[in-house]
Amino acid sequence: DVKVTQSSRYLVKRTGEKVFLECVQDMDHENMFWYRQDPGLGLRLIYFSYDVKMKEKGDIPEGYSVSREKKERFSLILESASTNQTSMYLCGAADRLYSNQPQHFGDGTRLSIL
Amino acid sequence: AQTVTQSQPEMSVQEAETVTLSCTYDTSESDYYLFWYKQPPSRQMILVIRQEAYKQQNATENRFSVNFQKAAKSFSLKISDSQLGDAAMYFCAYRRRLGSNYQLIWGAGTKLIIKP
Numbered sequence: 001d002v003k004v005t006q007s008s009r010y011l012v013k014r015t016g017e018k019v020f021l022e023c024v025q026d027m028d029h030e031n032m033f034w035y036r037q038d039p040g041l042g043l044r045l046i047y048f049s050y051d052v053k054m055k056e057k058g059d060i061p062e063g064y065s066v067s068r069e070k071k072e073r074f075s076l077i078l079e080s081a082s083t084n085q086t087s088m089y090l091c092g093a094a095d096r097l098y099s100n101q102p103q104h105f106g107d108g109t110r111l112s113i114l
Numbered sequence: 115a116q117t118v119t120q121s122q123p124e125m126s127v128q129e130a131e132t133v134t135l136s137c138t139y140d141t142s143e144s145d146y147y148l149f150w151y152k153q154p155p156s157r158q159m160i161l162v163i164r165q166e167a168y169k170q171q172n173a174t175e176n177r178f179s180v181n182f183q184k185a186a187k188s189f190s191l192k193i194s195d196s197q198l199g200d201a202a203m204y205f206c207a208y209r210r211r212l213g214s215n216y217q218l219i220w221g222a223g224t225k226l227i228i229k230p
Contacts, residue, residue: 031215035220040123040222040223041222042118042120042221042223043205045217045218048215050215056212056215058217090159102161102164105158105159107157107158108159
């Protein structure tokens, strides 16, 4: 089974801090994703990456950036954290476009910005 | 634009009974995938069942089955013989092409409560 590991389950940071959320997958999948999950809104895509050093904006990229220096690792960066970025963050990994395999997810990071 | 709508924020069912969670979507594509994911409290999101749009037969995985109505753009999930472990948030997702890749579009989720 694919394993997606997020570095922290819970994280508390202060407004204005630079925050790094790390995600690692162990199945050599090309695609990796960062979502935020808020009640009543489902999952919203922040950024995704389809290859090393490649990234694409999702639906809500403002205030975030990403880094994919190695295939197995996809980092989400909050450049200057704000209270409206308090949320659950989910990392996902998936195979190529034409595969019918689903996305696999990490356990999530519940981030609180004070 | 593709959208996914789950009209039931919360559903409850008696243990051992059957429950159906609804999902509708909007798309102009003819070939796509649909998924139901389950997210138990404080646990990882996992795939429950998938449906390929070009297949007319409804997907089934043990107690979970779908009613896929392509013309109506409806993709409901039926859970038979509900168990306490089925309590979770359930998300419907549509997979669309995005250039040479793809993206999942998610519904808002339905919270399923199982009454013992």
